[in-house]
Amino acid sequence: MADIKLFNIKGKVQEYQSGTVTLEKELQTVIENNMETFFGVTFLASEYRTTDGGRMDSIGIDENHCPVIFEYKRSVKDSVINQGLFYLNWLLDHKDSFKVLVIEKLGLKAAETIDWTMPRVICVAGDFTKYDESAIKQMNRNISLIRYKKFGDDLLMFEQINENIAAVIEDNTAVISTKAKNLGKSFADHKKEAPSAILTIYEDIRNFVLSLGDDITENQLKFYVAFKKIKNIVCVEIFNNKLILHLKLDVTTVDYEEGFTRDTSGIGHYATGDVEVTIKNRADYEKAKVLIERAYNEN
Numbered sequence: 081m082a083d084i085k086l087f088n089i090k091g092k093v094q095e096y097q098s099g100t101v102t103l104e105k106e107l108q109t110v111i112e113n114n115m116e117t118f119f120g121v122t123f124l125a126s127e128y129r130t131t132d133g134g135r136m137d138s139i140g141i142d143e144n145h146c147p148v149i150f151e152y153k154r155s156v157k158d159s160v161i162n163q164g165l166f167y168l169n170w171l172l173d174h175k176d177s178f179k180v181l182v183i184e185k186l187g188l189k190a191a192e193t194i195d196w197t198m199p200r201v202i203c204v205a206g207d208f209t210k211y212d213e214s215a216i217k218q219m220n221r222n223i224s225l226i227r228y229k230k231f232g233d234d235l236l237m238f239e240q241i242n243e244n245i246a247a248v249i250e251d252n253t254a255v256i257s258t259k260a261k262n263l264g265k266s267f268a269d270h271k272k273e274a275p276s277a278i279l280t281i282y283e284d285i286r287n288f289v290l291s292l293g294d295d296i297t298e299n300q301l302k303f304y305v306a307f308k309k310i311k312n313i314v315c316v317e318i319f320n321n322k323l324i325l326h327l328k329l330d331v332t333t334v335d336y337e338e339g340f341t342r343d344t345s346g347i348g349h350y351a352t353g354d355v356e357v358t359i360k361n362r363a364d365y366e367k368a369k370v371l372i373e374r375a376y377n378e379n
Contacts, residue, residue, distance in 0.1 A: 084098070084229060084237065084239070085098075086098070086231045086235065086237070096231035096232045096235060097231070097232070098229045098230065098231050107152060107204070107228065108126070108137060108138060108150075108152050110236065111138065111150065111204065112126055112138050115138070115140055115150075118238060118310075119142070119148075119202065119310055119311065120142055120143040120310070120311035120312065120352075121140040121141065121142045121143070121148050121202075122140050122141050122142075122186070123138065123140045124139050124140050124141060124181055124182065124185050124186075125138070125139050125181060125185070126138055128181070130167065130170050130174075131170075131174065131177075132170065134166070134167060134170065136149050136150075136151070136167045137149075137150050137151050137152050138150035138152075139178075139181070141182060141186075141190075141194070142200075143311065143312055143352045144195060144198065144299065144301050144306055144312070144351075144352070145193045145194055145195040146194075146195050146196070146197070146198045146199050146200065146301070147171055147178055147194070147196070147199040147200075148199070148200055148201075148202060149164055149167050149168055149171065149199075149200070149201045149202070150201075150202050150203075150204060151163055151164040151167070151201065151202075151203050151204070152203075152204050152205070153203060153204065153205030153206070153208070160203050160205065161201075161203055161212060161215055161216060161219075161223065164201035164203055164223065165201065165219065165221055165223070167201070168199060168200075168201050168221060171199065172196070172199065175194075175196065178194070179191050179194060182194060195301055195302050197300075197301055197302045198222055198299050198300075198301055199222065200221075200222035200223065200224065201221065201222070201223045201224070202223075202224045202226055203223065203224065203225050203226065204226045204228060204238075205225075205226075205227060205228070206227065206228060206229070207227055208225050208227065208241060208242075212225060213225065213241065213242045216242060216243075216244040217244060219244060219246075220246045221244070221246050222243075222244065222245055222246050222299075223243070223244045224240060224242075224243045224244075224310075225240070225241050225242040225243070226238050226239070226240055226241070226310075227239045227240075227241050238310070240295065240309070240310055243297050245297055245298065245299060266302050266303060267300060267301065267302065267303055267304055267305060267317070267318065268300075270317070270318040270319060270320075271318050273320060274318050274319070274320055275320065275321075278318065278319075278320070278321070278322070278323060279318075281323060281359060281361075281362060281365050282316065282318055282323055284365060285316065285323065285325070285359070285365060285368075285372075286298070286305075286307075286316075288369065288372065289307045289314055289372060289376075290307070292372075292373065292376045293309075293376065295309050296308065296309060296313075296376070303317070303350050303351075304316060304317045304326075304350050304351045306351065306352070309376075309379060311328070311352075311379065312328060312351070312352045312353065313327070313328050313353075313375045313376055313379045314326070314327055314328070314353070314372055314375050314376075315350075315351030315352060315353055316351075317350060317351065321360065322358055322359060322360045323358075323359040323360075324356060324357070324358060324359075325353075325356070325357040325358075325359065325368060325371075325372070326344070326349065326350075326351040326352060326353035326354075326355070326356055326357075327353045327355040327356075327357060327371055327372065327374075327375040328352060328353040328354075328355075328375055328378075328379050329353070329354075329355045329371065329374060329375055329378065330378075331343045331345050331354050331355055334355050334371070339358065340357065340358055340364060340367065341355065341356065341357050341358075341371070342355075342356050343355065343356075344356045353375070355371065355375075357371060
């Protein structure tokens with residue numbers, strides 16, 4: 081993969097020399113202290129010990145309430161992907177242990193929202209081999225490969241070079257939230273029951289979002305679908321007579337239209353993004369395209 085070059089163009093143009101951090105522990109500390117900003121993940125624990133004597137580098141819970149394991153590749157020869165998958169399989173067999181961790185760090189209310197449909201591993205390294213990129217395509221697990229570069233003393237870049245999205249894992253644990261207890265139906269349930277007119281618009285929206293860039297991936301969660309770069313940009317819920325979009329936009333920059341858009345920053349809701357868009361027909365979809373493009377470009 082071609083190296084990325086970064087220049088300071090103020091005054092005399094100067095190139096920042098890229099490199100890796102002096103110690104991988106330094107990178108781990110920076111990520112753990114800023115996990116929410118970098119990846120939309122709430123940090124839970126460092127060097128989390130498993131019952132079989134293993135130790136996950138970092139563990140957190142993402143904006144979709146799914147568990148996330150971070151593993152840091154310390155050399156080209158490290159089998160960090162296999163190690164991450166081993167820990168992910170352990171976690172799926174020890175859901176109660178993760179729930180206890182969430183209760184200890186974030187409280188019981190947060191623990192009740194855990195979604196086991198899309199747990200994942202994020203592998204962070206200065207670089208990956210072609211064999212690493214090929215290997216994750218053969219695995220039925222959610223894995224992201226993130227390359228980092230450090231420029232000078234105070235610039236850090238992350239680049240998602242590959243991501244594997246696996247099939248949704250059936251979540252047979254306790255119902256996720258109070259809203260879930262009341263409604264009960266999953267995204268898949270709503271999709272099965274939705275009329276063809278709504279499903280056609282949904283597919284158009286899906287295709288439009290994915291066409292915005294090859295850096296977008298699609299994650300089907302228990303109650304909604306999230307389209308994301310490294311973090312969510314657009315989330316979609318399906319109902320019998322409408323689609324609800326949640327867009328990650330600055331709520332102060334949107335002109336709201338009654339019955340079409342609203343600010344939900346102070347209202348509890350599924351998914352991420354505080355600009356809600358209601359789409360009932362093709363005209364609404366055409367109007368929503370501008371906001372969807374903004375969500376892509378501004379995140």
